[in-house]
Each structure stands twice: as structure tokens, then as C-alpha cells.
Amino acid sequence: MNEQLLFNVVDLAGTFAFAISGATAARRCQLDLFGILAIAYITACGGGIARDVMIGAIPPAGLSDWRYLLTAVIAALFTIAAYPWVERLTYPVRLFDAMGLGLFAVYGAHKALLFGHNAEVAVLLGMVTAIGGGMARDVLLTRVSIVLQKEIYALAALAGAAMTVIGERLGWPPVWATWLPILFCFSLRFLSLHRHWNLPRFGRDPDA
Amino acid sequence: MNEQLLFNVVDLAGTFAFAISGATAARRCQLDLFGILAIAYITACGGGIARDVMIGAIPPAGLSDWRYLLTAVIAALFTIAAYPWVERLTYPVRLFDAMGLGLFAVYGAHKALLFGHNAEVAVLLGMVTAIGGGMARDVLLTRVSIVLQKEIYALAALAGAAMTVIGERLGWPPVWATWLPILFCFSLRFLSLHRHWNLPRFGRDPDA
């Protein structure tokens, strides 16, 4: 499979997955039609736009490439139309979100390397690509981001981005360097969600 | 009228209008003098700064051109001095806000085209110029942005920005391509406010 095409597919699939998760959250907060479309688009493209601004990819692809906007709008309208069904089935929504996480972390790290930045920038911005949109969604809906609170979410994105950088540096074949980190990030997120793996917290120390 | 001068006037008038709306909201939240000045400035210039960062206009005009800061500070001090009067008269505040919306949507779209970006970037960033400052204001005052919830606000900005792009692409005379979209956006916003036109919401479906 052509490498460029591979990354385009990965990127649009992630956009669709994240837009559904954004639209679901926005609808639950009683936003109007525009609000749902906007939150879906920001959840899907916010992380990528932040990444592009920070790597100097001007204008950000999330703004200039109509396929992202179209994908987010279709995903939002689909969520609205199929809502009672989406609502009852929290499973596929979480599945989509975990897929989006892996897809975006890998694509974000890949794009940062492509623009000539170092490994640290690629790993951090891979993670930003994956969690930035969700954090923007939560800030706009005025809640402390779940990203910062529960289960292994950002850490899975960080692991996926790091594995991408390692793979590209070690010269793995593109298909492996792409899908292996995606699968790893997705699995880590999905397992942590189902087994309630959480990172340690430190509140209410008995000794405090 | 000179085209550049026309856009400068449009831009500063929008700055003044938005700074008043920001200062009013900040004062209502009991912020101190600096907080009121900061929120007024961010409401007025935040959208434009975000646009400039995304089109590669470095440094953003909202930071480098002292006229924006001065305009925002004057508007904020005016709001503080005339507050009892501003508070009682919600009408002119809404009027100013609707004017700022039209002025900024058109100026933002115009500047994005000027920097050589495509129609989608111009339309989206015209809208960001118009609603970005207000969204930043609401995020900083920790409330879900009214932009996403009620009446036709962002949609009016989107329509104004889209009309600007169409006008400039079709070669309308600058005065028409400027004032017609401003008037259209302003009217749409103002009518929707007075007639309580809202976009559909989807909460609490009876069938859910």
C-alpha cells in the first residue's frame, strides 16, 4: 500500500472516530446543532491544528483540507441521526475513541518527524494530536478533562507516539511502523478501560 | 474610500465593540481592574491572534499594533466608568456585539485570502476571528460558551465570512464585498436575537 495513502486513511479514520465522541458529548450537554458540529470538529481536528501550528505546518491541514471538515460534519450528523442507538451502545463509542487515539498519536508523531523535528517534539506532539482535541472539548464543556483523571489514556497515546518514532528511526517498514504502534496504543487504552487500570493518585493521604 | 483604510476602520470598530462585551462580562464576574482589562483585550483580540497564528502572520497584529491594545483598554475603561448606564442598557451592548461579529468575520476572511490561503481557510478563520475571542472569554470565565448554545451567532459569522470570500472571488467592488457581508451577518445575528431564532437541539428525545 502506498505510504502517503496509508497515512491519509489513518488520519481520516481517526477524524471520524473522534468527531463521533465529540458530537456525543456535545449533544449530552444540550448544545444546539452548530454547537454539536463545532465540538465534533474541534474534538477531531483541534489536536492536529495545535500540532501543525507548533511544527510550522501553515495553514494547518485541519483547516485547509476540506476532507477533515467534511468527515467531522458527516460523523456529527450521523451521531445526531443515530443518537438513541449510539447512546445505548457506549461500547462502539469507546471503541471508536480508542481507535482515534492510536491513529492520531501515530500520524501526529509521523508528521512532526516529516517536518524535520526531533524525537521529543514528535513524541509530545503525537500525544498532543491524540489528546488535544479531547482536552479542548472538555475545556469548552467546562469539565476537568477525563484525560487527566482516569484510566490510561494520554499514556497510551504517548506510548504509541514513542513507538512510532523508534520504528521510523530504526527503519521498520512503513506498514509495521504505522500499524504496530496503532495497535499497541489501542490495545493499551482498551484494556485499561475494561480492566479499570488506573494510574496512581495521591489525594487524601492518611499521613497528611 | 481607500481600501486599506476601510479595513483598518472596520477592524478597530470591531475591536471596540468586542472589548465592551468582554469588559461587561468580566465586571459581572467580579474580576479586578487587571482582569477586566485582560478579558476585554482577549475578547477583542483573541480571535484575530488565533487567526494570525494559523495563517502565518507573525507577529499577530493584535500584539504588535498598539492601536488594538489602546482601543481595547479605552473600551474597558469606558465600560467601567459608564457601567451603571451600560448595565441598564443591554440593548447597545448587544448591538455592539452584533456589529463586532460582522466586522471581524469579514476582516478575518479578507486577511486569510490576502495571505494566499484557500476559500475554506478564509471562511473558517473569518468565523474564528469573530467568535474566537468570545469563546476564550467564556472559557476563562468558566462557562459553556453562549456561542455554542443559543440563537444564531457563529452561523451568522460563518455566513458573513462565506459571503466575503464569494464577493472577493467574483470581483465585487471592495466597498460592496466589505459592507454587504457585514450588514448581512449583523442583520442575521440581530434578527435571531430579537425573534429568538434558535438552531435545533436534540436533547431529551421523547423516543430516547
Place this chain on the structure above:
Amino acid sequence: MNEQLLFNVVDLAGTFAFAISGATAARRCQLDLFGILAIAYITACGGGIARDVMIGAIPPAGLSDWRYLLTAVIAALFTIAAYPWVERLTYPVRLFDAMGLGLFAVYGAHKALLFGHNAEVAVLLGMVTAIGGGMARDVLLTRVSIVLQKEIYALAALAGAAMTVIGERLGWPPVWATWLPILFCFSLRFLSLHRHWNLPRFGRDPDA
């Protein structure tokens, strides 16, 4: 002392100070380990990253230079390990925060001038470097930023940044142009905290 080295030390000391203040706030909000590390890093580097994006320093040093991330992580882990002690002693936390404020305001203004921007950009972005991370921290923890509400905080940063620009323009020796504004900003912040100096507020007018 070498000028470049001087600014590097100033910058990393500010990073450490702010990361502690971020980690303390995040821990109090019951965030998990990743959340604490992320908020510490964002509090420490968020203002500088915003500055770098707006002056065209791509990629932002906060992302590309591993020393910032490492400093923030060490400060966060130290805060977690020594928490009962940090919690009881609010004094050193405030001291660190006031130091970070001065250090960052001065370094931010200096870097903006170094990139060839004008005095207004340098003063505003010096302040953004100093208060931007704290504002991002408060937005992510969904509270109205203390920056906008109490005591002289942002104003002290503004004064420090302005004094840096004046000093560099008047050709003061680097050591003076660096440490004098830092000391001034720190003293202003620290005195206002201890003497409860507040800027005027305008709520609940008796005449309204």
C-alpha cells in the same frame, strides 16, 4: 557570567518553580499521576510555548529542548514525594511562584526582542510567558484564574517585562537588565501577596 548561560539558568529555575505550583494544584484536584505531570509541564512551559508560537520560534523550545520537560517532571515528582511537607508550607510554594513570575516575564520579553519584535510584543509576550502557564492550569482545572482576580500578579509580570525592554533598549549591562527586573517583579508580587494589595474591583456599586 556568560549572557546565554545566564538566561538558560533563569529559564530553567522558572520552569522548576512553576512546575511545583502546577503539580500542587493538580494533586489538590485529585488528578492521577499523568494528570499531575501534565499540569506541571503545562504550567511551566505553556506560557513559553504560546510565546514561541507567536514570535515564530518554531518548534517551541518547551517542546524541543528536553531540559524543560525533564525539569518539569523532576519538580512534579518532587512535589508528589514531598507533598505533606509542601502542603503544610504554603510559604515556599508562593515564594517559588513569585520567583517563576519574575524569571519568566524577563526571559520572555528578552526572547521576543531577540527575534526582532517591537517593544509592545516583547512586553505583552513577557507577561504571557509568565502568566500563560498559570492561566492554562486554571482553565484545565475549570476555575476562574486567580491571575484575573486577586492581588498584583499579572501586573507585576507586566512591570518586569516592561523594565526588561527599557533596560535592553537603554543598553544596560546584561546582568542588570536581567536581575533588576526579576527582583522588581518578584518584590512587587511578594509584597502584594503579604500586604494583600489588590487592584480595585467594581462589583456591587452602591450607586448601581
